[in-house]
Amino acid sequence: LWTITALRGRSAPRPAPPAADTLDQRVLVWSVWDENPRGPAFVSVLASGGGLDPVLLAIPPKTVVSVPGRGYESVGDTAAVGRPEAVAGAIENILGIQVDAATGMPLASLAPIVDRIGGIEAEEVDEVIGKQRLNGQQTVEYLRAGSAGTGEAGDDTRFIRWLEVTTAIVTKAYEKPDVLQEIPAEHRPVFVAVGSGRTEALDLPVQAIGAGLARPDGEEVARLVRDYFLTSTKTERVVRIVVMNGNGRPGTGQTVARILVPSGFRLVSSLNAPKFNVGTTRIVAGSEDLLDEAYLVQRLLGVGEVYVVDQESHVADLSIVVGKDFLRR
Numbered sequence: 001l002w003t004i005t006a007l008r009g010r011s012a013p014r015p016a017p018p019a020a021d022t023l024d025q026r027v028l029v030w031s032v033w034d035e036n037p038r039g040p041a042f043v044s045v046l047a048s049g050g051g052l053d054p055v056l057l058a059i060p061p062k063t064v065v066s067v068p069g070r071g072y073e074s075v076g077d078t079a080a081v082g083r084p085e086a087v088a089g090a091i092e093n094i095l096g097i098q099v100d101a102a103t104g105m106p107l108a109s110l111a112p113i114v115d116r117i118g119g120i121e122a123e124e125v126d127e128v129i130g131k132q133r134l135n136g137q138q139t140v141e142y143l144r145a146g147s148a149g150t151g152e153a154g155d156d157t158r159f160i161r162w163l164e165v166t167t168a169i170v171t172k173a174y175e176k177p178d179v180l181q182e183i184p185a186e187h188r189p190v191f192v193a194v195g196s197g198r199t200e201a202l203d204l205p206v207q208a209i210g211a212g213l214a215r216p217d218g219e220e221v222a223r224l225v226r227d228y229f230l231t232s233t234k235t236e237r238v239v240r241i242v243v244m245n246g247n248g249r250p251g252t253g254q255t256v257a258r259i260l261v262p263s264g265f266r267l268v269s270s271l272n273a274p275k276f277n278v279g280t281t282r283i284v285a286g287s288e289d290l291l292d293e294a295y296l297v298q299r300l301l302g303v304g305e306v307y308v309v310d311q312e313s314h315v316a317d318l319s320i321v322v323g324k325d326f327l328r329r
Helices: 075-080 084-095 107-116 136-144 157-175 185-194 218-228 252-263 288-301 324-328
Strands: 004-006 025-033 041-049 052-059 064-067 071-074 101-106 200-203 206-210 213-216 239-245 265-272 282-285 305-308 318-322
Touching (some): 041 075, 041 084, 064 084, 071 265, 075 084, 084 218, 107 136, 157 185
Parallel strands (some): 052 200, 239 265, 239 318
Antiparallel strands (some): 004 200, 282 318
């Protein structure tokens, strides 16, 4: 299920343009969703800098993950609601790394980009289209087509098509960044860097779990992260956390996750507390061995009181009930 695809149609490899700070890797999540009912959704992770080769990582849309503020759902369902920041939270939970930025667009917005790059050469063409070089609208239909597969585990036809389109776009953006007019200007440098000849395009390794769904293959994902991404964890171990929203503000779980995940914490669940009138954030450690991590959470959030409940849990190491004090930080 983990396919690695070389960027096609290249001459000799070219060096990537330097990032603003070559010591830092910048990670951007790009989500594209179809506004048509039951249309496809696509998610890619683009990364450059930090002394590593650029990477373009496609995420199977049926991959199930804990999404901050939304619970467990597939990445495709998260992308389909048009909230790139929620997709970024999901990717952080899958990869255990910090996402620096998120951007997204409706699928139809790809059409003018493809037209500006002069179309794309498709390896596999739907019989209805009947052409090898596709213009913008044909490309959108190429990605929508039922024959492109479902995007489920074991069906990577749509991934291949998505990689064809995205690699064509970033390749042209390397030469002419103004083709990316639909992409916010602050995000374009990552697209340009990923268009270099040293980039690898690959799919997230997943395992089928039934009903057309999949989950990340933990061992292979860890290997992928080690090879292609910089990590900056501040804990000596991965600590599982459950975040409960006790203040009633939407998106609180997602905000907390974006603060904690880069420091080595792994969000396993985000849900609402029984009541929304919690005044002070409570950080509950499952044992005294986890006190250091609990106090690290307190420092990172800037609020809260730490408690120890000496009770083994097979779900999480720390439970965080986010109170109204977090709204005033």
